[in-house]
Amino acid sequence: MTTTTLPSKPARIEFWFDFASNYSYLSAMRIEEATRRLGIELAWRPFLLGPIFSAQGWSNSPFVLQKAKGDHVWRDMARQCAKHGLPWRRPSVFPRASVLPARIALLGSEQAWIGDFCRAVMTRNFALDEDINDPESVHAVLHGLGLPADQVIAEALSEAHQGRLRAQTQAAMDRGVFGAPTFFVGHEMFWGNDRLDDALAWCAQP
């Protein structure tokens, strides 16, 4: 008697992030390399933290609202970036508006350039201390990737694409996302860059 084994679905991790989120930066810079190495499928899921914080009754990032926590976070970021070998400059504006790059990341989430685009925007925010929401800035990033920047931006701003980011953010909230980054492996939710390795390890479970 032979046993028929169905081919198992490749493991898959969803990476929910906001370009304004500093801990999302830490994950964004290494998740693609890690998932490739481990043979895990990666789904980029840009969303906006703002509406989620608002729904919790917060007018801003907790790193701004809670002074002691904010003081710690910037020191922590310097240490974490040193540990992971990532460039770091504390943003002079925090949190930065991130709607336009989020719209573009949503538009391109299934495209080959998504990883490079996300890392480039994150690098602008957290290593170069540059605006990331200005159309010129986004244009420069897209152009640097060899993409038709005007066309991509026009599509991201089109009526057809309106509402998709809002829907994505609502989907995050509906699934219990309360901060970023957040990872899903199936229904299993992991919050924070500190859980990236655990989430990747979870993918290896049968």
Add this chain to the structure above:
Amino acid sequence: MTTTTLPSKPARIEFWFDFASNYSYLSAMRIEEATRRLGIELAWRPFLLGPIFSAQGWSNSPFVLQKAKGDHVWRDMARQCAKHGLPWRRPSVFPRASVLPARIALLGSEQAWIGDFCRAVMTRNFALDEDINDPESVHAVLHGLGLPADQVIAEALSEAHQGRLRAQTQAAMDRGVFGAPTFFVGHEMFWGNDRLDDALAWCAQP
């Protein structure tokens, strides 16, 4: 010409914790073994999170106030305990009152029994789901360690010891502590059980 090297001070880590804090449980169970192995001096620093949360305008733990975060934290704890090989049962009361064991830990923070006491109280809270503030519960813990329980409890409740825990909590706030566990290596502050290994590694720096 010879170079005179002063004997270097042994590395030292301060562990600020609350017996009510579930992430403090994770650290409390392994920090003594880790510091012994690494030759690092360990200072136990019990304090109360309640007044620190109050000062931030919170009436309770953020894990209670923020439903989505609370839902995640209990799932996270189950995974973290499995990862570290620690027993875990979600407390039916959270956060538990922890004033009495905190007073006793403060009284005994320089004693040989401090580690065993802290682990026993934490185990009651997070593995056995038992009250930790009841004098009978504390008595049983002290008695189980072969200590003169009545005498220790009386001393912890004495007028001379009154105010020390309040002062310790104020000292935490003054140093920027906003959650637990928090670690200090000199002036370097690390928040959260997820930073315990980083804090220990920091001790090895010249």
